[in-house]
Every structure is written in structure tokens, then in C-alpha cells.
Amino acid sequence: MKTVVIAGATGYLGSYLVAHYKQLGWAVRALVRNEASARTKGLDATEFFEGEATKPNSMIGLMEDADLVVSALGITRQKDGLTYRDVDYKANKNLLDLAVENSVPQFAYIHVLNATKLRNVQLVRAKQHFVETLQAAPIKSTVISPSGYFSDLEEFLDMAKSGRVYVFGSGEYRINPIHGADLAAACYEIIDAGQAFAEVGGPVKYTHNELAEIAFKSLNKKAKVTHLPNWISVAAQRAFETFTSVKTYGPIQFFLCVMRMDMIGKSYGKMRLEDHFAHVLEKETQNNA
Template sequence: MKKVLIAGATGYLGGYITKELMNNSYTVKALVRSLEKLEEKNIEVSEIFQGEITKSDSIKDCCKDIDIVISTVGITRQKDGLTYMDVDYQANMNLLEEAKKNAVKKFIYVSVLNGENLKNLKICEAKELFVEQLKKSGLDYCIVRPNGFFSDMTEFYEMAKKGRVYLLGDGKYQTNPIHGEDLAKLCVEAINDSKQEIEVGGPEILTHDEIAIKAFEALKIEAKITHIPNWMRISILKIARLFLKDKTYGPIEFFLTVMAMNMVAPEYGKHTLKEYFTKLKMSDKLNENDSIK
């Protein structure tokens, strides 16, 4: 069985990929910075390599005897003073250099749908710069391009809890976000897939209005939706660019851009947003009961 190195094992998607690999009897080495975080999340692996991927010296030989590298490394909210170029680009480049040195057979990288057309966004600029280098590396590769995670849709639920959901435009933009467990399955399938790029979304295509309504339905409250005109979105972006630092502006820029366009990808998986929102509601109820105790 092939030996796989997973970088980003303690992240949202990385955790699901690691579990899927172990369930399929792969030998899995996790590249992690924090052993405690791996234990906290109860992630089981065959082997652990501790190192900081942003520091090339600390990951030396991490790819020794590795057949496949899967990287989900990237940041949506900067921390530790690191930038998108530090993590989404340079950290992955450090890993790619190790993969090349050790003759890794395939490198699988998770980017974002339409990233190649959104390089004006700070997040996508760094990701796609790495994609360009991966393509030139000489290694067999696969770039997985999801259009958004269920976890990103939590914002709809949180707004609905407060009684009103605010949407950009007329609410008719479409998307089909994917659950991390479903995306993990596809990433593992990509090990033996000959495709070099895979665009993927969840099993149901919904408008933003429909996503908001599902959140209200899960909460069993009346749906109240306000549509924000595009000129206001543009104004917010201009003001944010002037007054916010990159680490704060980047996520806002990405969110306000992709929420004002269709983000539909080929359908895959089994998990639905209705199930996801219902689980969020159940989790809220459990937390309420615990606080009462």
C-alpha cells in the first residue's frame, strides 16, 4: 500500500482526509506543527513528523520514503503575523522541494474553484502562484478545486439565528458547497485518478436565497432576508482596502467577491446542507443544556 504524507492534518479538511486515508489502509504520515492539536482532535496516523512547514529546515526529509503528498496547507484567517505568500505559497513550495528531492510519485494540492481567474484576490494570488510552480515541477500532480465548504455556510446559520440573513445581490447566485468528509473522499480517490485538475462541489445546487431558507427551516423560525445592492458591496471593499491591514482585508475581499458570483462545480458526495444546519441546531441545544447544568 502507498505511503502518504498529509500536510495540514489538523485542519478542517486535513482531518477528514487523514481519517479517509486510514480507513482505506494507507500508511499515513502527518506533518504537523503541534502534537497537542493532533491529540486534541483525536486524529490517528501511522507516523508523525513534527515541523513548521513555513521553515524549510524544520521539514527536511519529511518526504523520505513517501509515495504521495497531499497538501491542504493554507490560511483563510492569518495568524502569527504570517501572510498568504508565507503560507499558501512559500510553505507549500518548501514541501514541494522536499517532495522533489525524495522522488515523490504524486503531489495533490487543494486550491479553490476559479482560483486561476481570481488571482487579483490576495488569497487566490498566493495559491495560484504555487499551482504554477507545481505544474512546472516535473512531478505527477492533481489540483483539487472545491467551490466552498459546508463550514463556510455556517455564516448563513449564524445570521439566521439573529433573525435576518443579509445577502449580496438578488439572492439568485448559485453554489453547491461540499462537506469536508465528501471532499476528503474525492482527494483520496485522486491518488489513483489520472486527472490533473478536478473541480468539485456538493450534491445540491442552491441559490443563496435557498441556503438562507434552509438555515431558517433548521431553526424553525420565519425567514427574513435582506438583499444588499452591488454598489454597497463595492463601496465596502473600497473602504476596507483603505483602512484594514491585509490579514483582515483578505478574507473580507474573498468573501464579498465569491458571494457576488455563481460558484457551481460538478456535483459530488452525499451530505446535504439541511443535515448540516440541523446538526448545528442540535449542537446549540446541547450547549444550552450544558450551560443550564
């Protein structure tokens, strides 16, 4: 039985990766901070390894007899005093160094689509630095760049709940987001095929206008969409970068930048955003009952 080490196992994609690899008969060793907490969240790994990727000494033994490492490790919002460089670069570099030291055959990393166009975005810069380090390392590597997760686009649903959705420019920029389960399956296929790099998206391409319409339709509300000039987005980004700390502006900078470009990857999976929004609303109704 092959063994995969999954870092970032308790995150959105990580939990799907754990489930998918285990379903396919792999022994899944999940790197977690706290096993009890991970189990409470429903994570069903073969083995839990308590450690922190930011602390190399806490990971001694993690890579023993491993055939593959998959890292979905990263932060969107800086917390616990950790920076993007601390986690997205240094923590992943610690994992990579340990994998090389233990002669693990392959290392796969979950990146960001269009990263080379987003080098000045704080949230992406550290990730791209790690990718360059990984690709130069003496290990077989796979870099997978998703277009965006369904969960990211719940922001449109939240705006629709408030009565109005705001989009930049004409609203014709496109994205083909992907569900975590579909992305986990795509990752397995790409890694198993030994691809060095892949840009991944879901089965349907949506314009931002269509995202707004789907959100309102999910709520059975009339669509109310306001188009903001792109210069407002640029000005807002510069203001946040000037007057707030990177801890505050990091996620905002990333969001504003990706909303001003197409985010299209190769199509994988079957799940549609409409069904995800319906599931989210059904769950909210059950929780409020």
C-alpha cells in the same frame, strides 16, 4: 502499504483526509506542529511528524519513502506574523521542493474554485502562484478546487440566528458546497485516477436565497431576507482595501468576491447542507445542556 504525507492535517479538510486515507489502508504521515495537540483534537494518523512547513529544516525526513503528498495547507486569516505568501505559496513550495528532492511520485494540492477569476484577491493570489509553480515542477500533480465547505456557509446560520439574512443582488447566485468527508473521498478518487485538475462541489446546487431559507427553516423561524445592491458589496470591499490592512480585509475581500459569482463544481458525495445545519444545532444544544 503505501504512504501518504498530509500537510494541513489538523485543519477542517485535513482531518477528513487523514481519516479517509487511513480507512483505505494507507499509512498516513501527518505533518503537525505539535503531536500532543493534534491527538487531543482527535487526529488519528498512523504517524505524526512534528515540523513547520514554513521552516524547511524542520521537515528533514518528512518525505522518506512517501508515495504521495496531499497539501491542504493554507490560511484564511493571517496570524503569528505570517502572510498569505508565507504560507499559501512559500510553505507549499517548501513541501514541493522536498517532495521533488525525495522523488515522491505525486503531489496533490487543495486549491480554490474560480481562482483564475480571483487573481486580485489576496487570499487567492498566493495559492494560484503556487499552483502555477506546482504544474511546472518535475512531478505528477493534481490540483483540486472545491466550491466551498459546509462549514463556510454556517455564516448564513449565524445571520439567521440574529433574525435577518443579507444577500447581494437578486440572491440567485448559486453554489454547491461540500462536506469535508465527501470532499476527502472525492480527493482520493481524483488523485487515484491521476487527474491533473478537478473542480469539486457537493450534490445539491443552492441559490443564496435558498441558503437563507434553509438556515431559517433549521431554526424554525420565519425567513427574513434583505437583498443588498451589488454596488454596496463593491463599495464595502474597496473601503476595506483602502482603510484596513490585508490582515483585516483579506478574508472579507474573498467573501465579498465569491458572493458575487456562481461557485459550481462537479457534484460529488451525498451529504446535504440541511443535515449539516441540523447537526451543528444539535451539537450546540448538547454543549449548552
